[in-house]
Amino acid sequence: MKLYDVKLLTITCEILAQKNVIEILKNHDITGYTTYEVEGNGAKGLRGQGFKNEKNVKVEVVMREEKISGVVEDISRTLFPDFAIILYVSDVGVVRTEKF
Amino acid sequence: MKLYDVKLLTITCEILAQKNVIEILKNHDITGYTTYEVEGNGAKGLRGQGFKNEKNVKVEVVMREEKISGVVEDISRTLFPDFAIILYVSDVGVVRTEKF
Amino acid sequence: MKLYDVKLLTITCEILAQKNVIEILKNHDITGYTTYEVEGNGAKGLRGQGFKNEKNVKVEVVMREEKISGVVEDISRTLFPDFAIILYVSDVGVVRTEKF
Amino acid sequence: MPEAISEFLPIYLLAAIGLHGGIEMRKTGFEEMLIPMVVAIGLSLLFTLNHYQILRRLGKFNIFDSYALASTYGAVGAVTFSVGLSFLKNQGVSSEGYLAAILAVLEPVAFILAIFLTNMAVSKQIRTKKQSISDDEELDIGMKQTSTKLSQVLKESITGKAIVILLGSIVIGYIIGKEGFEPISIVFDELFTGAIVIFMIEMGIIAGQRLEDIKKVGIFLTAFSVIIPTINGIIGVLVSTALGLSLGGAVMFGLLLASASFIAAPAVLRHAIPQANPSLYITSALGITFPYNIIVLLPIMFTISTWVHGEEAIDLFNYVTKVFV
Amino acid sequence: MPEAISEFLPIYLLAAIGLHGGIEMRKTGFEEMLIPMVVAIGLSLLFTLNHYQILRRLGKFNIFDSYALASTYGAVGAVTFSVGLSFLKNQGVSSEGYLAAILAVLEPVAFILAIFLTNMAVSKQIRTKKQSISDDEELDIGMKQTSTKLSQVLKESITGKAIVILLGSIVIGYIIGKEGFEPISIVFDELFTGAIVIFMIEMGIIAGQRLEDIKKVGIFLTAFSVIIPTINGIIGVLVSTALGLSLGGAVMFGLLLASASFIAAPAVLRHAIPQANPSLYITSALGITFPYNIIVLLPIMFTISTWVHGEEAIDLFNYVTKVFV
Amino acid sequence: MPEAISEFLPIYLLAAIGLHGGIEMRKTGFEEMLIPMVVAIGLSLLFTLNHYQILRRLGKFNIFDSYALASTYGAVGAVTFSVGLSFLKNQGVSSEGYLAAILAVLEPVAFILAIFLTNMAVSKQIRTKKQSISDDEELDIGMKQTSTKLSQVLKESITGKAIVILLGSIVIGYIIGKEGFEPISIVFDELFTGAIVIFMIEMGIIAGQRLEDIKKVGIFLTAFSVIIPTINGIIGVLVSTALGLSLGGAVMFGLLLASASFIAAPAVLRHAIPQANPSLYITSALGITFPYNIIVLLPIMFTISTWVHGEEAIDLFNYVTKVFV
Numbered sequence A, B, C: 001m002k003l004y005d006v007k008l009l010t011i012t013c014e015i016l017a018q019k020n021v022i023e024i025l026k027n028h029d030i031t032g033y034t035t036y037e038v039e040g041n042g043a044k045g046l047r048g049q050g051f052k053n054e055k056n057v058k059v060e061v062v063m064r065e066e067k068i069s070g071v072v073e074d075i076s077r078t079l080f081p082d083f084a085i086i087l088y089v090s091d092v093g094v095v096r097t098e099k100f
Numbered sequence D, E, F: 001m002p003e004a005i006s007e008f009l010p011i012y013l014l015a016a017i018g019l020h021g022g023i024e025m026r027k028t029g030f031e032e033m034l035i036p037m038v039v040a041i042g043l044s045l046l047f048t049l050n051h052y053q054i055l056r057r058l059g060k061f062n063i064f065d066s067y068a069l070a071s072t073y074g075a076v077g078a079v080t081f082s083v084g085l086s087f088l089k090n091q092g093v094s095s096e097g098y099l100a101a102i103l104a105v106l107e108p109v110a111f112i113l114a115i116f117l118t119n120m121a122v123s124k125q126i127r128t129k130k131q132s133i134s135d136d137e138e139l140d141i142g143m144k145q146t147s148t149k150l151s152q153v154l155k156e157s158i159t160g161k162a163i164v165i166l167l168g169s170i171v172i173g174y175i176i177g178k179e180g181f182e183p184i185s186i187v188f189d190e191l192f193t194g195a196i197v198i199f200m201i202e203m204g205i206i207a208g209q210r211l212e213d214i215k216k217v218g219i220f221l222t223a224f225s226v227i228i229p230t231i232n233g234i235i236g237v238l239v240s241t242a243l244g245l246s247l248g249g250a251v252m253f254g255l256l257l258a259s260a261s262f263i264a265a266p267a268v269l270r271h272a273i274p275q276a277n278p279s280l281y282i283t284s285a286l287g288i289t290f291p292y293n294i295i296v297l298l299p300i301m302f303t304i305s306t307w308v309h310g311e312e313a314i315d316l317f318n319y320v321t322k323v324f325v
């Protein structure tokens, strides 16, 4: 069984920025992603208590290496200044490259 | 402190396939895993709105390298055709290898 | 776009140990982390059904390589004996190292 | 949909249906129930077979989708049943308590038949292949898996949460009777209609999100989702009237047969017939048949039942303004 | 806060408000509503502009925070409105049903104005830059994004969940009337006060967790969060009394104008004016203005309304012990 | 268990208990409460010490498990208390309102004792080691951690959510009185029994999932989980009758002492005595003692209280059919 190298981009941000992130993914022709609500602490303080609007969300995207750079740049440029957000990239292996 | 290399297998699939995944893990003598509900988008469309049955679940398994291949093959063969599902493998380091 | 190498520490433990984990992070001057509730199976049995107190939680921390060792040692020493807990470390790339 | 609603309300509805049913059954006893139940099971099986023929022959669906859809429409829907009860309550009409027991018994019937037949079909295919090619270990495994699956699904659907709650609360209702019900009647009786309204609002929102999917269902299945329940429901009303059920009981009997399953169906079928496309049976049952049944078919069946019971028909115009309350 | 409460209760409150409003409107018709609604919209816009001047000039907040806060206080709060209704009910005083419709219409007004003006300001800046430097593709994109955002936010807030539920239940209430409401009145009427109490307990816990944040809000904004609602609310009571609203109606009208939005505001503003610091407007609206409004301002407005309507004032001392029930 | 139930219902039960207690206390005042409360605290401490001896000496459990179990059974259970209230209500028997305050005060007592004694034991061990080996910085840290933990746990359990809600709603109930309670009585009174039923259904399902665990608990602990509550409960009934409590009050007092904590216990003990095996105390308290208390012990205590109060005993046979409603 052969595994192909691709990238996993993980974005953790305030839930109200989820739409913006997915919009950016769409602009790069990426439609596969996974999301879930999380809580957390960071530069913008403790998040996740209280109302749903004040939660964080994680968005995880498995994608080909060549797309990473554009997506990360767009997110950094448009969302880093105003939103509670972090992102990181890691290496993963998948079976079906045609899916990503 | 020494970290030992093992693998992390992550499966994201429709919640009704969780049982099948865990069954396969069991067939390979793997009983340690972590699961949580997520939402997502993929080839089978947007998932996670509406009823619980229509959510996705992530199953994460830390395991020794030698078991990965068998598990991934079994999942690919039996679940890929009929279910909304993706999986990926990554490298992680652990302290207590005897646990996995 | 340049990505800088840092570490991602993932701790999966019973929810009542979350406070202890975050206390340890604080002792190492780490205030950024992400948490979410999960279910799971391991040496201490199936966890996550029933009352909230019996759930598991994942704590994820992106941090510089040099801090990993101290944090992992503290967790191993104080929490491994009494709690349902596992941890693993992986490599990730980030854009803004100054955040971690 | 907040989990508060999606997970809690179905349990609540089942418990309320069961308690009421049990209390009523205490008054009437079990004997009366027997014939209607046997007839209901028979009709459910018959309808499932009939749906399959229509879907496979006329609709050109594959075997898996055909069986999945056939059983979705042969099965019953507890939410639809709840709405029916609340509709009758509003009309001041009562129904036989044992219908709750029939609901519980009918729940797995159509699925078991469909799963059995699907497995037969698959085994036959495998066997044919096997003979034509040669001995093949994998096929053996395939067949074994197939039959394990059937018994497992059978066991799971019979010990499933819905049936346990429903039968459990029938028993409790039977034991406590009207008097023991008093202190909890506010929760399980007076709140019933309001709870349904809240559930329906949320279901409306979900259905709205699915409008896209409904378009993909196709003209054939859309017609099926409206015509089949109508026929099944009317047969149900007439047959049960012939069996001596009351005006309200005949409406509920018809509604049982008309209803499609949209909560149990995916949970059962996704494991038992994973090859079937779930968006077909969920969308048609939830997006088309459910609203059709409660808005259009329910008052039609009520009118028919009123006729055949020789009582004055309801004022249909007045009804339209009240359907949701 | 358990999701059961945070997600479900706001929906429930909106539905209950809407149903009551609709039922009342059936009695009175639409004509009466027109002038109060136009006046409410006018005042909401006027107040928003006024808040902006105060925050920008006196408070030295930046453009984004100023517009965000201005609209938070120009907008309305459905939870505050609910508490007001339940307060009046306890006092045995009724109010005009169409106020629910005004609540629905006012919901987006202040936001739209603030977003429009923020975008104007941003475009001007961009244009100035552009002229001074040179043609720049990026600025073009910036402007395009800005205007797309406005129309998108407009569309989203008008078709937002809150407004749909509110208007939808007004329509339903109007159709079903008092009689159709009967079977669900236990859920949407009798449980109303209890549901608010539960919601307020949880909100109290959340507010308690924010005590730290409130300290950070600063003296100016703290004063603003108390004085502005007081002025707006009293103006509301007086104007609506002049327009002929009843004692209770004038209190609710005043409360609408006094209330700040803390559920809708973050959802709308975080997308429309992401540069604004959300903890400013959430903390001041939820942590200061909301408790002030219901504990202090509501009985004050009630007293004023009683005076200007020439009826006997409530016993304020007695009120204090009852404010939460 | 849906969060709607697991997180929301305990809060609701505490609030309802507190409100009722506060309203009743308004009638009777505080003086009466003093002696019963002191006696309850004394008995809770005494019982905890006694449990420890039994578990350590006879049961051969280690120090940690012994103290954890001892305090679990020395502490009180709010859910059990709720069921008792609803049982009395069904019997038409009232009880002293201040029992809610005793519930609140008893909540942390047994835990504090057990934690204190565990820490003493650990410190002693550390000190012994230290003397025998040599100075050792780590041991110093160990001791410091131990004593910090005690004060922290003390602070946390006293300011814990349960106690705050319980005392808060006693105060509110006291202030608003019967009249102020009117508009929310539907939520906090009439829905009470129904809410308990729903909670118990879910708890039954959880207990069912634990059947495996119960087998692991062992014969000794199983016997302990039945015999100890019986003794403690009967002592409670007799002592409180001697103190002059009413028929119903004595039952509730006995139930307080008989009950084991299964919601608070894990939250407190997991931090304070992490070395103890949580499945021991959760399973025995929730899986054995809780059902035993409400099904068997409650009617026994009721009967005893009826005897010692010289009134006619309940019809035990009739009770069995009603226990859950």
Ligand SMILES: Nc1ncnc2c1ncn2[C@@H]1O[C@H](COP(=O)(O)O)[C@@H](O)[C@H]1O
Binding pocket: A012, A013, A014, A039, A040, A041, A042, A043, A044, A045, A046, A047, A056, A083, A084, A085, A086, C031, C032, C033, C034, C035, C060, C061, C062, C063, C099, C100
């Ligand atoms: N070092 C970190 N490791 C893991 N998650 C983090 C870290 N820093 C921030 N986060 C997450 O990212 C969110 C936004 O971070 P910030 O913008 O720093 O407030 C936080 O609420 C956390 O959920």
Ligand SMILES: Nc1ncnc2c1ncn2[C@@H]1O[C@H](COP(=O)(O)O)[C@@H](O)[C@H]1O
Binding pocket: A031, A032, A033, A034, A035, A060, A061, A062, A063, A099, A100, B012, B013, B014, B039, B040, B041, B042, B043, B044, B045, B046, B047, B056, B083, B084, B085, B086
């Ligand atoms: N590229 C991707 N990155 C992350 N998650 C994905 C991706 N593609 C699919 N998924 C997740 O896997 C589920 C099933 O995918 P699919 O079978 O493609 O519908 C989706 O609902 C997503 O939650």
Ligand SMILES: Nc1ncnc2c1ncn2[C@@H]1O[C@H](COP(=O)(O)O)[C@@H](O)[C@H]1O
Binding pocket: B031, B032, B033, B034, B035, B060, B061, B062, B063, B099, B100, C012, C013, C014, C039, C040, C041, C042, C043, C044, C045, C046, C047, C056, C083, C084, C085, C086
């Ligand atoms: N091999 C594994 N892979 C992923 N998660 C695991 C694994 N083993 C244990 N876990 C998680 O860690 C928790 C505690 O593990 P344990 O201490 O072994 O009971 C479990 O409840 C699981 O959520």
Ligand code: NA
Binding pocket: D072, D073, D074, D075, D076, D232, D256, D257, D258, D259, D260
């Ligand atoms: Na049917």
Ligand code: NA
Binding pocket: E072, E073, E074, E075, E076, E232, E256, E257, E258, E259, E260
């Ligand atoms: Na306002």
Ligand code: NA
Binding pocket: F072, F073, F074, F075, F076, F232, F256, F257, F258, F259, F260
């Ligand atoms: Na006790």
